[in-house]
Amino acid sequence: MKHLKSKSSDLRRLFQRSITVREITEPLISFDADRDSASILSFLEARNFDVAGVRDSGQMIGFVRREDLRSGSTQSCIRPFPPSDVLAESDSLLEAMDGLTRSRELFVTVLGQVGGIITKGDLQKTPVRLWLFGIVSLVEMQLLRFIRTQFPDSSWAEELTPSRVQLAQKIFAERRRRNEEANVLDFADCLQFCDKALIFTNEAACAKCFESRQAAQRFFNRVETLRNDLAHSNDILSGRWPELAELVQQCEQFLLHLEADGEIE
Secondary structure (H helix, E strand, O other), rough: OOOOOOOHHHHHHHHHHOHHHHHHHHEOOOEEEOHHHOOOOHHHHHHOOOOOEEEEEOEEEEEEEEHOOOOOOOHHHOEEHHHHHHEOOOOEEHHHEEEEEEOOOEEEEEEOEEEEEEHHHHHHOHHHHHHHHHHHHHHHHHHHHHHHOOOOHHHHHHHHHHHHHHHHHHHHHOOOOOOOOOOOHHHHOOHHHHHHHHHHHOOOOOHHOOHHHHHHHHHHHHHHHHHHHOOOOOOOOOOOOOHHHHHHHHHHHHHHHHHHHOOOO
């Protein structure tokens, strides 16, 4: 039988440490505080930027919004950086995603002062997609671990309809025909995501993670849809924001719960 050698918690921490806010931060364009508001407004409108930083004696002291500059001087439009909207470049993408559910933009400190900015559009970038795909993959790995633990010798087949078992058998046979890791290939590896989710939701362990079986089904359906959109490079925000941030939080909680019950071996 094929065994997964990595611990889910180790892999999750690897994603958190390796893909951080730094990977999606854009430089924050800034101007001196004595710069006239009309020229700053013209610059922002030409580039379709919403905000700019403001400097005083080389230090970033705040920011201005494009809409404010239309009716006020630069000095009168300066806003302080809200502490809740400021992240360090080493902070996790989960913190950035959570912050963007509350704010239009987040500011990022670089070398001790604000120097970067993140907006919702930055969540479409490749590092975020890699991070999300990693989380979804960990969810699927934990489902597979659960199935192998609870249903030895492919006894999970009794939990599925004959057509779903036949599909898994067809995939298994094709992989064996191509000699695809034939000596370690496990029948359970040929289950689709929806099959793994269905087996889990039918077990008592599901009640420890979700308030109802229906809630579990909704969760796994959303995870599978996200995985498909990521795999096909589809838009992952339209029609899914801010629910995407909630879904990622739910994935984290699901992983933490199953990790507590037993690591992937």
